[in-house]
Amino acid sequence: MGKLVVGATVVCTAAVVCGVAVLLMKRRMKNSGEWGKVEALLKDFEEKCATPVGKLKQVADAMTVEMQAGLASEGGSKLKMLISYVDNLPTGDEKGLFYALDLGGTNFRVMRVQLGGKEKRIVKHEVKEVSIPQNVMAGSSSEVLFDFIATALAEFVATEGDDFHLPPGRQRELGFTFSFPVKQLSIASGTLIKWTKGFSIEDVVGQDVVGELAKAMERAGLDVRVAALVNDTVGTLAGGRYNNPDVIAAVILGTGTNAAYVERAHAIPKWHGLLPKSGEMVINMEWGNFRSSHLPVTEYDQNLDIESLNPGEQIYEKIISGMYLGEILRRVLCRMAEEASLFGDYVPSKLKVPFVLRTPDMSAMHHDESADLKVVGNKLKDILEVPNSTLKMRKIVVELCDIITSRGARLSAAGIVGILKKLGRDTFKDGEKQRSVIAVDGALFEHYTKFRNCLKETMKELLGDAADSTIIELSNDGSGVGAALLAASHSQYTDLEES
Numbered sequence: 074m075g076k077l078v079v080g081a082t083v084v085c086t087a088a089v090v091c092g093v094a095v096l097l098m099k100r101r102m103k104n105s106g107e108w109g110k111v112e113a114l115l116k117d118f119e120e121k122c123a124t125p126v127g128k129l130k131q132v133a134d135a136m137t138v139e140m141q142a143g144l145a146s147e148g149g150s151k152l153k154m155l156i157s158y159v160d161n162l163p164t165g166d167e168k169g170l171f172y173a174l175d176l177g178g179t180n181f182r183v184m185r186v187q188l189g190g191k192e193k194r195i196v197k198h199e200v201k202e203v204s205i206p207q208n209v210m211a212g213s214s215s216e217v218l219f220d221f222i223a224t225a226l227a228e229f230v231a232t233e234g235d236d237f238h239l240p241p242g243r244q245r246e247l248g249f250t251f252s253f254p255v256k257q258l259s260i261a262s263g264t265l266i267k268w269t270k271g272f273s274i275e276d277v278v279g280q281d282v283v284g285e286l287a288k289a290m291e292r293a294g295l296d297v298r299v300a301a302l303v304n305d306t307v308g309t310l311a312g313g314r315y316n317n318p319d320v321i322a323a324v325i326l327g328t329g330t331n332a333a334y335v336e337r338a339h340a341i342p343k344w345h346g347l348l349p350k351s352g353e354m355v356i357n358m359e360w361g362n363f364r365s366s367h368l369p370v371t372e373y374d375q376n377l378d379i380e381s382l383n384p385g386e387q388i389y390e391k392i393i394s395g396m397y398l399g400e401i402l403r404r405v406l407c408r409m410a411e412e413a414s415l416f417g418d419y420v421p422s423k424l425k426v427p428f429v430l431r432t433p434d435m436s437a438m439h440h441d442e443s444a445d446l447k448v449v450g451n452k453l454k455d456i457l458e459v460p461n462s463t464l465k466m467r468k469i470v471v472e473l474c475d476i477i478t479s480r481g482a483r484l485s486a487a488g489i490v491g492i493l494k495k496l497g498r499d500t501f502k503d504g505e506k507q508r509s510v511i512a513v514d515g516a517l518f519e520h521y522t523k524f525r526n527c528l529k530e531t532m533k534e535l536l537g538d539a540a541d542s543t544i545i546e547l548s549n550d551g552s553g554v555g556a557a558l559l560a561a562s563h564s565q566y567t568d569l570e571e572s
């Protein structure tokens with residue numbers, strides 16, 4: 074009887090072991106088949122995102138051509154090439170207390186700066202950051218948005234301490250950085266052409282944004298004069314020039330992307346007769362809307378675009394900037410999970426939520442140096458609810474981060490080279506030590522180290538010898554200080570200061 078039981082148990086155990094082994098084998102076979110699919114999808118994506126030097130040179134050339142076309146006539150190019158009305162950049166002589174207000178990304182900032190002229194420069198500087206609720210950014214009204222801004226500004230002004238000095242009887246003045254495409258009517262007024270970067274509030278389009286802000290400030294009981302309305306690229310250029318006279322252009326690589334540069338006034342045909350032939354003018358390119366057949370656009374990008382708030386627009390921005398990189402990654406992972414069982418037999422439901430993977434999380438995964446890619450594992454668990462990712466899965470994620478980020482960084486470098494070409498600064502001129510400094514601001518450039526390094530390396534690849542005289546410089550919060558500086562140079566009291 075005992076023997077019988079033991080015998081039966083042995084047979085039974087053997088059967089179970091055998092069954093499990095078959096199951097495991099079947100699963101392994103299935104997995105290796107699926108894994109082949111994962112790798113095929115990866116390879117295909119990598120090929121479609123490729124940016125060999127030849128292609129980048131074509132992109133740079135196309136950028137130069139489009140710049141020319143946008144300057145030649147209104148609507149002549151996807152690049153708007155907007156006149157900023159900034160024709161004299163900061164000199165260092167600016168003095169006094171000025172405020173700046175910066176709207177354009179997920180956060181908005183208020184700032185006050187005490188400027189001390191050539192000797193003392195920036196005497197004191199305070200900043201407050203406020204995040205913009207989603208329901209204010211999209212679907213609200215002009216009044217809701219501007220009341221939100223004016224209230225935050227009023228609260229900030231109320232905390233002004235004794236180390237800031239406003240001469241008696243004077244009105245406070247402000248530089249307003251509004252980082253969207255604006256048709257400027259003067260240095261301190263302009264109408265919104267369209268929203269970008271996930272903002273969408275219908276009744277602001279076509280309105281003078283300074284007028285809207287002024288009304289809201291009045292409602293908030295705040296007496297502040299808007300002395301300058303600037304794009305963040307223009308603010309960054311002004312802030313950059315204040316610190317370094319060789320700054321000739323500014324680039325934003327943050328939630329969105331854009332560039333501004335200093336153009337010779339006579340090179341702006343659409344403004345002939347309106348601008349003095351001598352002198353310079355800062356141009357806000359709105360390069361985020363750049364488009365060219367040379368751009369490596371994949372089906373993932375196309376779908377992202379179709380489902381976005383602004384389909385068909387800002388294509389360059391949608392493959393480069395911080396708002397979108399994480400979302401591109403999510404889309405590729407989702408397809409790999411659906412069609413090639415990347416995460417096993419199920420598709421994590423979180424993976425289907427648009428914008429759930431943010432670029433800072435992607436950056437953290439991309440920079441994971443641990444042997445078992447622990448950071449990647451934790452992010453997959455916390456954000457996508459994938460509890461037990463294998464090392465193989467994690468490696469795929471890192472490879473995707475690399476493909477997406479390199480494409481964005483390399484295309485940004487090509488854009489900068491396009492500007493240098495337009496200005497005749499892309500080649501090394503013997504004996505002429507012409508330095509070109511590009512001031513760059515934005516969290517993508519500042520915090521995503523691999524993006525930044527790749528951009529800089531690509532500049533070298535594209536420029537050869539001329540790379541030595543081209544400097545890409547981080548201009549941390551250049552746009553806020555720049556707006557305050559431009560408010561100073563357009564102050565209603567400038568003549569009093571000079572006399």
Ligand code: GLC
Nearest residue numbers: 252253254269325329331361
């Ligand atoms: C978007 C805006 C542009 C801004 C850029 C960076 O492209 O349209 O005006 O400069 O984002 O913030």
